[in-house]
Amino acid sequence: MAEDRTKPHELDHEKYDADNSVKIICLGDSAVGKSKLMERFLMDGFQPQQLSTYALTLYKHTANVDGKTILVDFWDTAGQERFQSMHASYYHKAHACIMVFDVQRKVTYKNLSTWYAELREFRPEIPCIVVANKIDADLQVTQKSFNFARKFSLPLYFVSAADGTNVVKLFNDAIRLAVSYKQNSQDFMDEVLEELENFKLEQKEEDTPDQHQSGPIKDLSLS
Numbered sequence: 001m002a003e004d005r006t007k008p009h010e011l012d013h014e015k016y017d018a019d020n021s022v023k024i025i026c027l028g029d030s031a032v033g034k035s036k037l038m039e040r041f042l043m044d045g046f047q048p049q050q051l052s053t054y055a056l057t058l059y060k061h062t063a064n065v066d067g068k069t070i071l072v073d074f075w076d077t078a079g080q081e082r083f084q085s086m087h088a089s090y091y092h093k094a095h096a097c098i099m100v101f102d103v104q105r106k107v108t109y110k111n112l113s114t115w116y117a118e119l120r121e122f123r124p125e126i127p128c129i130v131v132a133n134k135i136d137a138d139l140q141v142t143q144k145s146f147n148f149a150r151k152f153s154l155p156l157y158f159v160s161a162a163d164g165t166n167v168v169k170l171f172n173d174a175i176r177l178a179v180s181y182k183q184n185s186q187d188f189m190d191e192v193l194e195e196l197e198n199f200k201l202e203q204k205e206e207d208t209p210d211q212h213q214s215g216p217i218k219d220l221s222l223s
Contacts, residue, residue: 016093021071022178023093027086027115028077028100029108033133035076036161037100041171056090063175072175091122096178098170100131103141112148125185127177129155131170136160 016023026034038059059074075090097119101108112130119128130149135141135158142158149156155173159166 013089013093016073016095018071019182020069021073022095022175022182023073023075024096024098024174024178025075025090025094026077026098026100027119028131029102029105029111032100032102032105032108033161034098034100037098037131037133037159037167037170038074038076040161040164040167061175063172065176065179070175070179072178085118088122091119094123094126095182096126096174097123097128098131098174099128100133102134103132104134104137109146109148116148116152125181127174127181128152129157129170129174129177132156132158133161135165136162 013023015021026038028034035057042059042061057076057078059076061072061074063070063072075094077086077090099112099115099119101112103109116128119126130146132141132146146156148154157166157170157173159170161167
């Protein structure tokens with residue numbers, strides 16, 4: 001129902017500063033199964049909230065990590081990935097990333113390099129898990145070597161959204177990595193991004209020409 005949808009103010013990133021809240025983003029080409037994986041993990045009563053205004057889908061989850069209740073927001077691309085680039089706010093204050101490819105579509109594996117480069121541009125240090133999805137279609141792929149994960153020393157998970165193989169382990173491990181990162185990181189990149197935003201605003205104000213007209217001063221304030 002419309003009234004149950006997340007309102008814009010709920011996307012305030014300040015909430016991710018709280019000790020008990022983490023943000024985990026998902027990356028990868030269209031139709032690799034990102035949404036299906038989350039739905040499989042959260043199948044017991046999950047309620048995805050599609051935010052068309054922000055072109056993302058938010059999945060909320062409550063986890064227990066070392067006896068502490070953690071509120072988890074999983075961010076899904078909701079179609080943005082078709083443009084081969086995500087808005088900077090998608091990465092802002094993320095604590096972990098799940099990057100997915102389809103073992104049946106080689107191009108989705110090749111495109112991991114592009115997604116990873118963009119991720120590191122905005123989030124240089126957060127933990128990232130590489131996910132080989134749809135192994136139920138061909139279990140032989142689990143015997144293959146995927147150099148991308150090894151090259152960047154990233155954990156690789158073989159999973160199936162269809163039958164649930166390794167899905168729970170994937171998300172539980174991602175949550176633990178996110179919590180660990182948050183506890184041990186200064187999040188310098190977030191501070192840099194915020195400083196840049198402030199700098200842009202200041203520059204915009206400085207670039208606004210002064211009014212030196214001899215006639216009546218017009219009211220330029222916004223209503």
